[in-house]
Amino acid sequence: MNDILTIKNLRVEGRPPGGSYVPIVKGVSLNVAKGEVLALIGESGSGKSTISLASMGFARPGCRIAGGEIWLNGRDIMKLSPHERHALRGDEVSYVAQSAAASFNPALRIGKQVIEAPLWHGAGDAATLTATAVDLYRKLDLPNPDTVGDKFPHQVSGGQLQRLMAAMAMSCGPDLLILDEPTTALDVTTQIEVLKAFKDIIRDQGTAAIYVTHDLAVVAQVADRILVLKNGEMVEEGPTAQILNDPKHEYTRSLMDAVRPAPHLVDHVDGSAAQAPVISARNITAGYGALTILSDVSVDVPAASVVGVIGESGCGKSTLARVVAGLTPLREGEIKLDGKVAAPGVKDRPRDTLKDCQIVFQMADTALNPRQRIGDILGRPLEFYQGLKGRARLDKVGELLELVDLPRSFASRFPGELSGGQKQRINLARALAADPKVILCDEVTSALDTVVAAGVIELLKSLKDKLGVAYMFISHDLSTVASFADEVVVLYAGRVVEKGPSKAVFSPPFHPYTKLLLSSVPEMRQGWLEGVADTGEAKAASAGSVIIGAKGCPFANRCTHVIAGTCDRVTPPLRDLPGELSVACHLDTDALPST
Amino acid sequence: MSDATEIAKPRASVFAGLRLTWTATIAGSVLLFWLVLALFGPWIAPHGEAEIISGTTFAPVGEGGLLGTDKLGRDVFSRLIYGVRTTLLLALITTVISFAFGVTLGFAAANLKGWFDIVVSRIVEAFMAFPSTLLALVVIGAFGTSITVLVLTVGLVLSTSVFRVSRALGYDIGVMDFVEAARARGEGTWWILTREILPNSMAPLIAEFGLRFTFSILFLSGLSFLGLGVQEPAADWGLMVQENVGGLFLGSSAALIPAACIASLTVSMNLLVDWFQQRQQGETVLEKIDQ
Structure with missing residues (x-):
């Protein structure tokens, strides 16, 4: 028996403020052997993070471990005193969080934070621990391993910081490493180096690991075994190859189906016959303060078509949408909306121009005023652009709700009563209320679960067919863009590096x-x-x-x-x-x- | 479609779904009690505001009036009842003035940014750097003691911190996506301030109102005690403390009773504000400990 961690019949309960306890994790059992990587996968709310935290004997504020046994290195840690449990963390078990940027203290040098836990546990003096840490930096392929510890967190890139976070977790030589979505916040090109570094160091040190993620493709790379979770219950467990190639449970299969094929494998939309552009942005240069984000960008969006804008974070995708909407003034260049030159600032644009081009933001949670009812959120643009009032406005709100597949009764609700996917639909409906010619979609599916996101994309497609609206579809998800867009623009560091019909961009020759x-x-x-x-x-x-x-x-x-x-x-x-x-x-x- | 169906509680207004705790109940009852006294005082009070009812000054509790008499032989109980009107009314007016100034300027600074923000913020900081009592002393000394001057001065002094709170709120909420969406739609500044930002800053502003109200009571009482606030023969709690402080050496409680009343008012207001703020976050501290 060489299991590092054995969890038997774990039950965790959580409590909303002012409410009573409801079960989050309902009797999950698992075990992780030495040198093995177990992946926990599932949609948001499936309890995967909660289980990973519970394996350290920890529950978030408002949650409690209600029952079950957690055996770590042959001890039931639920029977230990809080103080003894505390001593385990950062010594026998350590944790890598999703956002390294939020986990590092920005005011302290990185090296000091990396050796903090072993120093606290008295594993050695600062000099020897620093030497061990430098050794880890080298193993994690970090540039300048000897000096990177002297830097502050803001001085290194996101991918490097995530690897430094792993160094921090490994610095005490843990028996169990917990990785909670460690690459979700990273760009795809950065994800590779980080994943590789994680995988190598886990193999190298023979650590047992729990890897929490919703991304099946990532799981396929790092995991030995996979445990599929749904609503706090175990759905299926098995070796990676079996789960990926021969899933037994229906839910696992539905998760597999929601994964989109690689961008070059999808059926591309055939660019429809050339239409007059509804957005014509010419040689746009824009930025914030002294910073120039976009340089010399030209993009056309033909009527009733989808133009995908792809690129990594910070490449200027969102800035492009903001410039077109008039929220960020451009410095040079010209924007034509429906053939007419549009003023750079939203204040100088007449309502007719504003009406034609609507923007939908990424975070549905923050894009809807929490103190307004859905009826008012959708009703305002109707009143503002079309002068609809009273009965007519009410009827039109109902129509809009039906258009985005939501019941009419939602008009009396507040945004807080809706799920993430429903909020994003309201967000879309608000843009549609203006009866626009083009909608700027800024990462509208990024914050949603795969299955829900697929539903929103289907809705966008059907609206395009029904209403003839065009989209500028901004996303970092290449597969979605490849299957949805007629034309694709690739941005890098604020410049267009490649553009053309979707099929041509996603097939050779490439930039x-x-x-x-x-x-x-x-x-x-x-x-x-x-x-x-x-x-x-x-x-x-x-x-x-x-x-x-x-x-x-x-x-x-x-x-x-x-x-x-x-x-x-x-x-x-x-x-x-x-x-x-x-x-x-x-x-x-x-x-x-x-x- | 398998949209998750985790439904949060409806939040119709900032007051929706506020369950009382025992601290809030007690504090609310105390405030309600004083409010009723303020409204119906003249019909409840056994004697007039400045009516001398006894030849004995500093009569002890129970002799010559329910709560004794003050330094001129007036009924402490009656003056207390008249005093609550002055105290509450003046505090209310000054707080309203401070909010009218503070919130307008604060939101304007957050929305207009640039020079306007810099100039107003520096002026406010200059005011804040000045000890507020000293400032009030100077202003009242220069313009004389009248209720108008008093109310305006205290309102102005209090408005500095209201300005800071509302400016911060304006900045915070002004960059949120739903405000951006309103800007992209082409809404004007007035709509954005009154329909998008204000409703979402109500909860912290209401809490701030309660705190400023308490401060205002203390500040006004302090000024009255110094002889710069409400003038005799009108009754005010702060003034009553000052009038009767000499009685302390004679064993009279005429100064302690209004002081205790001021304390009950401010402590209750604070408890109520605490409860409201914590309830906005979902749970009060006491409830969290219980769990």
Whole structure:
């Protein structure tokens, strides 16, 4: 018996403020052996984080471990005193949280925080512990392992910080490592390096690990066994290969079905016949204060079509939407809405112009005024743009609700009474209330579970067919964009690097950055990570970080095909290739990556 | 569609679903008691506000009036009942004035930003740097003691902290997505301030109102005690403490009773504000301990 952790019949209860306790985890049993990685997967609210915390004998405020046994290294930790349990954490078991940025103290140097736990447990003096930590940095492939500990958290990139977080967790040589969605907040290109580093260090130290995630493709890379959860109950458990290839339970199968195929494998929408553009943004340069986010971006959205804007966080996707909506004033360039030049600021645009172009924000939770009823949220644009009042306004609100597949009775509710998916539908309905020609969708599905997100995408499609509305669909999810958009624009560091019909962008020849993005999307196949992490592209990409406003090609510092003397000096112009594709790269057409 | 169906409680207004706790019940009853006395005082009080009922000054409790007499032989009980009107009314007016100033300027600063914000904020900070009692002494000294000057001065002094709170709230809520959505729709400043930002800052503003109200009572009582507030023969609790403080050496409680009344008013208001604030977060501290 070499199980590090054995959980028997765990029950955890939680209590909403002012309410009584309701079960969150309903009798889950699991075990993790030495050197084994167990993945907990499920939708949000399935209790996977709660179980992972409970394996340290911890419950969030408002929750309590109501029953069951938690055996760690042969001791039932629920029978220990709180003080003894405290001594376990950061010694025998440690925890890596989702957001490293929120877990590091911004006022202390990284090295000091990494050795904090072992120092507290008296595992050695600061000098030896620092030496061990530097050793860990090296194993985690961090750049400048000798000096990175002297930096402050804001001085390193997000991917590096997440790896430093792992170093912090490993610094005490734990027997059990808990990783709670450690790569969810990262970009796909960063995710690879972090995943690889995690996997290697777990193998290297022979640590048992619990990996919590909702991303099946990630699970396929790191886990030995998978435990599927739904509403706090175990649905299915088995070796990774069996769960992925031969799921027994219906729920597991539905989870598998919700995973979208890799971007180059989907059926692309055929770009419909060229229509007059409803949005025509020409040579946009914009930013905040001294910072320039977008440089020389030109995008057209033809009527009744979908233009996908993809790129990693910080590349200027949302800024582009804000500039088009007039929320962030542009510095240079011109925006035409429905053929007419639109003023840069929203205050100077007439209502007719505003009506044509509506924006939908990412976070449905914060985009709806919590103190207004749904009827008022939807009714206001009707009144504002169309002058509808009283009975007519009420009827139209009902129609809008039905349009987004919600019952009419929702008009009397407050946003707080709705689920995430329902809120996002209201958010859409508010944009539709203006009867717009185009809707700017800023990551509208990113905060939703896969199944719910798929429903919202279906709704967007049907609305497009019914109403002839166009979308500028901003997302970092390549698979969704690939299957939904007619045309795709790839942004990198505030510049357009490639654009064209969806099919052309997602098939060769690629811009080197597009190639990197595509190859970084995790595939649900074991062994994919090893294959991709060792390619020259991935190595070059993890060596540099995004520099906004760089001279020359912004991607030059992370590109394997870089032409010294040219790429770092001259900004490549967008040049037209056959098939309506445009690529901003100095490479000859034949030399562009083609696989 | 498998939208999760986790439904939160409806929140019609900031007052919806507020369950009372025993502290809130007691505090509320005390405040209600004083409010009733303030409204119906003249019909309840056995004697007039400035009526001398006895030749004995500083008569003890029970002799010559329910709660004794003061330094001129007036009925302490009657003056207490008349005093609650002055105290509550003045506190209410000053707090309303401070909110009218503070919230308007604070929201304007948060929304207009730039120069307006910088100038107003610096002026407010200059006011705050000045000890408030000293400031009031100077102003009242310069303009003379009248109720108008008193109310305006105290209102102005209190408005500085209201300004800070509402400016912070305005900034916080002003960058939220639903406000951005309203801006993108083309709504004007007035709509954004009154329909989007104000309703969402009601809870902290109501709590702040309670706190400022308490401060105002204390501040006004303090000024009356210094002889700069309400003038005799009108009755005011702070003034009553000052009038009768000499009686303490003669064993009279005429100064202690109004002081205790001031305390009951402010403590109750604080308890009520605490309860309201904690209830807005869901649970009060006492309830959390019980669980």
